Amino acid sequence: MERKTASRRRGEELEQAILDAAWQEFSEVGFARLTMEGVAKRAGTSKPVLYRRWSSRVELMIACFASRIxxxxxxxxxxxxxxxxxxxxxxxxxxxxxxxxxxxxxxxxxxxxxxxxxxxxxxxxxxxxxxxxxxxxxxxxxxxxxxxxxxxxxxxxxxxxxxxxxxxxxxxxxxxxxxxxxxxxxxxxxxxxxxxxx
Missing domain, CATH: 1.10.357 (Tetracycline Repressor; domain 2)
Known part of the structure; x- marks a missing residue:
């Protein structure tokens, strides 16, 4: 699984990187095995960063799907x-x-x-x-x-x-x-x- 290195991304750039990572994680492991930790690692960020934007993996995936529909x-x-x-x-x-x-x-x-x-x-x-x-x-x-x-x-x-x-x-x-x-x-x-x- 590809992991991104940490960077000083903020705002829309960071959010898009997380949504891209969520899509990649979903495509690789499916919804049942998708975790916030896995998405955070793939995006090169931390779980608290994700939870500041989305309260659950469902909310994260709703945003992810909405960005790609x-x-x-x-x-x-x-x-x-x-x-x-x-x-x-x-x-x-x-x-x-x-x-x-x-x-x-x-x-x-x-x-x-x-x-x-x-x-x-x-x-x-x-x-x-x-x-x-x-x-x-x-x-x-x-x-x-x-x-x-x-x-x-x-x-x-x-x-x-x-x-x-x-x-x-x-x-x-x-x-x-x-x-x-x-x-x-x-x-x-x-x-x-x-x-x-x-």
Whole structure:
């Protein structure tokens, strides 16, 4: 395992070095065997430095994954709500595959008894994808006249990513067929039922 020598890194430079080390450690040993000590050694720093920023390995890995997930700019404008929805779920699939089913289940197990860390998980990863769905896919559809703001509900805002996450957690993958099924059999009919012209 590669270890970095100590340096006088501070601020964003130090934080990025720690996140890079966390990703390398995760890639090498997996989430179950990942420790704050292992990340600190790999980053060439100390555990107290990590704990000043993140209270647990779950919080550290949430920050690590968030720093590596695809951004809104990676969702192409296909010209239709359906196409954009498929594109977004494809981005979500890549993101979940990057983290892995075992790591996701492990993090969910750890946060199940800690409301504070559970909140960090949802704000750092779950809500971020839901926000991307709204800001990229639904705003484009509203601009094209395919639906209106009033036709969206909080449940509809979360539904595509909730279904994708459930698919991944249960089956360990999200196939092209599953993406098409989620969009064509659930999302689009639900939006049409609210009056959307899709």
């Amino acid at each position: 695809p951004q809104a700019s990676s969702v192409p404008d296909t010209g239709s709500l359906r196409g954009d929805m498929v594109a977004l779920l494809t981005v979500a699939r890549k993101r979940m595959a990057m983290i892995g089913q075992t790591a996701m289940l492990g993090m969910l197990t750890e946060v199940s008894t800690d409301p504070e860390i559970r909140g960090a998980l949802f704000s750092g990863l779950v809500n971020e994808l839901t926000n991307m769905l709204y800001e990229v896919v639904y705003r484009r559809a509203i601009a094209r006249g395919e639906l209106t703001e009033e036709q969206l509900t909080q449940r509809l805002l979360r539904l595509p990513t909730d279904l994708a996450r459930n698919e991944f957690l249960i089956f360990g993958e999200i196939t092209d067929e599953a993406v098409a099924s989620i969009v064509d059999e659930v999302i689009m009919p639900a939006l049409r039922a609210r009056g959307a012209a899709v």
